[in-house]
Amino acid sequence: xxxxxxxxxxxxxxxxxxxxxxxxxxxxxxxxxxxxxxxxxxxxxxxxxxxxxxxxxxxxxxxxxxxxxxxxxxxxxxxxxxxxxxxxxxxxxxxxxxxxxxxxxxxxxxxxxxxxxxxxxxxxxxxxxxxxxxxxxxxxxxxxxxxxxxxxxxxxxxxxxxxxxxxxxxxxxxxxxxxxxxxxxxxxxxxxxxxxxxxxxxxxxxxxxxxxxxxxxxxxxxxxxxxxxxxxxxxxxxxxxxxxxxxxxxxxxxxxxxxxxxxxxxxxxxxxxxxxxxxxxxxxxxxxxxxxxxxxxxxxxxxxxxxxxxxxxxxxxxxxxxxxxxxxxxxxxxxxxxxxxxxxxxxxxxxxxxxxxxxxxxxxxxxxxxxx
Amino acid sequence: xxxxxxxxxxxxxxxxxxxxxxxxxxxxxxxxxxxxxxxxxxxxxxxxxxxxxxxxxxxxxxxxxxxxxxxxxxxxxxxxxxxxxxxxxxxxxxxxxxxxxxxxxxxxxxxxxxxxxxxxxxxxxxxxxxxxxxxxxxxxxxxxxxxxxxxxxxxxxxxxxxxxxxxxxxxxxxxxxxxxxxxxxxxxxxxxxxxxxxxxxxxxxxxxxxxxxxxxxxxxxxxxxxxxxxxxxxxxxxxxxxxxxxxxxxxxxxxxxxxxxxxxxxxxxxxxxxxxxxxxxxxxxxxxxxxxxxxxxxxxxxxxxxxxxxxxxxxxxxxxxxxxxxxxxxxxxxxxxxxxxxxxxxxxxxxxxxxxxxxxxxxxxxxxxxxx
Numbered sequence: 001x002x003x004x005x006x007x008x009x010x011x012x013x014x015x016x017x018x019x020x021x022x023x024x025x026x027x028x029x030x031x032x033x034x035x036x037x038x039x040x041x042x043x044x045x046x047x048x049x050x051x052x053x054x055x056x057x058x059x060x061x062x063x064x065x066x067x068x069x070x071x072x073x074x075x076x077x078x079x080x081x082x083x084x085x086x087x088x089x090x091x092x093x094x095x096x097x098x099x100x101x102x103x104x105x106x107x108x109x110x111x112x113x114x115x116x117x118x119x120x121x122x123x124x125x126x127x128x129x130x131x132x133x134x135x136x137x138x139x140x141x142x143x144x145x146x147x148x149x150x151x152x153x154x155x156x157x158x159x160x161x162x163x164x165x166x167x168x169x170x171x172x173x174x175x176x177x178x179x180x181x182x183x184x185x186x187x188x189x190x191x192x193x194x195x196x197x198x199x200x201x202x203x204x205x206x207x208x209x210x211x212x213x214x215x216x217x218x219x220x221x222x223x224x225x226x227x228x229x230x231x232x233x234x235x236x237x238x239x240x241x242x243x244x245x246x247x248x249x250x251x252x253x254x255x256x257x258x259x260x261x262x263x264x265x266x267x268x269x270x271x272x273x274x275x276x277x278x279x280x281x282x283x284x285x286x287x288x289x290x291x292x293x294x295x296x297x298x299x300x301x302x303x304x305x306x307x308x309x310x311x312x313x314x315x316x317x318x319x320x321x322x323x324x325x326x327x328x329x330x331x332x333x334x335x336x337x338x339x340x341x342x343x344x345x346x347x348x349x350x351x352x353x354x355x356x357x358x359x360x361x362x363x364x365x366x367x368x369x370x371x372x
Numbered sequence: 373x374x375x376x377x378x379x380x381x382x383x384x385x386x387x388x389x390x391x392x393x394x395x396x397x398x399x400x401x402x403x404x405x406x407x408x409x410x411x412x413x414x415x416x417x418x419x420x421x422x423x424x425x426x427x428x429x430x431x432x433x434x435x436x437x438x439x440x441x442x443x444x445x446x447x448x449x450x451x452x453x454x455x456x457x458x459x460x461x462x463x464x465x466x467x468x469x470x471x472x473x474x475x476x477x478x479x480x481x482x483x484x485x486x487x488x489x490x491x492x493x494x495x496x497x498x499x500x501x502x503x504x505x506x507x508x509x510x511x512x513x514x515x516x517x518x519x520x521x522x523x524x525x526x527x528x529x530x531x532x533x534x535x536x537x538x539x540x541x542x543x544x545x546x547x548x549x550x551x552x553x554x555x556x557x558x559x560x561x562x563x564x565x566x567x568x569x570x571x572x573x574x575x576x577x578x579x580x581x582x583x584x585x586x587x588x589x590x591x592x593x594x595x596x597x598x599x600x601x602x603x604x605x606x607x608x609x610x611x612x613x614x615x616x617x618x619x620x621x622x623x624x625x626x627x628x629x630x631x632x633x634x635x636x637x638x639x640x641x642x643x644x645x646x647x648x649x650x651x652x653x654x655x656x657x658x659x660x661x662x663x664x665x666x667x668x669x670x671x672x673x674x675x676x677x678x679x680x681x682x683x684x685x686x687x688x689x690x691x692x693x694x695x696x697x698x699x700x701x702x703x704x705x706x707x708x709x710x711x712x713x714x715x716x717x718x719x720x721x722x723x724x725x726x727x728x729x730x731x732x733x734x735x736x737x738x739x740x741x742x743x744x
Binding site for chain 1: 409410411413414415416417438439443446447448453454455664665667681682683685686689690692693695696697699700
């Protein structure tokens, strides 16, 4: 997979770029909506295109369990199965094993866990995870990594880094399917020195792109920003740089500022299903009574399908009645917001005006000046 | 509201016709999808148009309680509120009061009931129900009627008919909003003699259309067919004829055969949400394990969005995972099926080939010959 930087903003490390997958090109910085169960909840593939989605993330852990990666392989792979013909990335399932499954026991060879659905016992090794991802057939796949719960002591972190490096090598040796790109994952918690050392190890293995893993998992935001600032610029400049599980505008903007290119998170879609929408003036919890008779669109400045056709009052009614259309309209709007945000970040970087856009966004969305 | 018969099939009483509402024309026979809470579950208005929906039914009882008819009036009426710009019909709420609410007590002036949502006490009278429906602003409104639970003894039925007639007169006197049409409702249980007598009373009041109420509520199908056969032809020929709450293909076809023009039911949408789809070869319960690896569309002969883009296996996976997209795709397909069925019934009647189509449909869908 070839990545090309197109422009770096004169005022920061924010950069625009482009890479091409077997299912089409991706312009970066890019946000990837999450389609855990081979569907982005409440959206059709056409809807996703309409809101500017370039690439989706789907979860190996979930698909492995239901409907099963072998079934998806027999159905022609994940693209065919879910009728998404654009680029796809699958995570390795490691993060979900550690966060969702029951009784997970890790050893140097892999991890044994019980399904969160039926309690059955399963085992992921680097080789097994690559096999599953070959069956799913995403354009970009991720190696099995070890993300210890934070905060973790130095010894635990060191052990997790050793494992993650060895597993990354084993994943590379196990091999991808035709045309699949494999990224490396950098761990190290919030310890900047460990992050940098591990980045060096992983980068020496020469992956198609690099990801910061194990962040945005509850650590203080200052720690997160510190790691991004200290690590992003050291990630190989000629490959896409990805920070996993990050999706709120503030963190995305800080990461782009320091040169990160790719993001994924359930943030906009989960917020939508809880009745909260993203607008230029910040978030609005539309399910609140104050919106019952509000005849304005979710965001008066937005031209998405939901905003062109429905009022806050109507959508609030649908939420209160638990109607499916509510979640469609709020999800549509929130993903459109994310698509627009990323397009604006790209535009600002192209125009060497990233920091100005950042300040303007913070003032409008958060009602205050950005940090620093 | 002007109704014009366009053609009556040479082989039966099946007829095609057309009436024009303030929100556009309706070609009959027509099936009205049900949008109980001011939304047809899992469908956008654009989706409804795509599957051939001409007119929607919405429920006065539900909207009165949530979000309230006054709120909808202030939002510009039901069309604006839900962004459905085509024809709309609201029922009177009577049927739901008797079937859904708790502690409902009826007297000659109206009915007092407790909300099924919060237990609060409410009262519907003919005048109140007309006021609510003026607030909602549908194109066609229905008078409050008394539908006793079946089977009912002669005395109960007689009393319900007396009330329904008096209430129909009071609704007519209360008046509709600008441009609204008011239909009359004929009751009488499964007693053909009572049905005919009541039809005479209601028809003498001169409504814009006539409906058979209190049917398809659990009575044997032979009784239902008997009432349709004995009553439909006696309903005024120069007005639309509507049978309320009927939606399965067999009953629709029998009713069209005898000259009925309008239908509504949650049948296709509710079936869809239970994972069952309507196909040319009958119903299929897609949630069943047999479809897990089925790479065919829901109905290989169907050209709807769902069938052009997704496999049974994928939709079955979405159903098992309880994903919103499942209910969108199955609802879309089932309403497309109903739209196609009604278009084919109209075409068959136009071509004097209604009975031939009926036989062919029964053989394909039910795998047997039609009754009689």
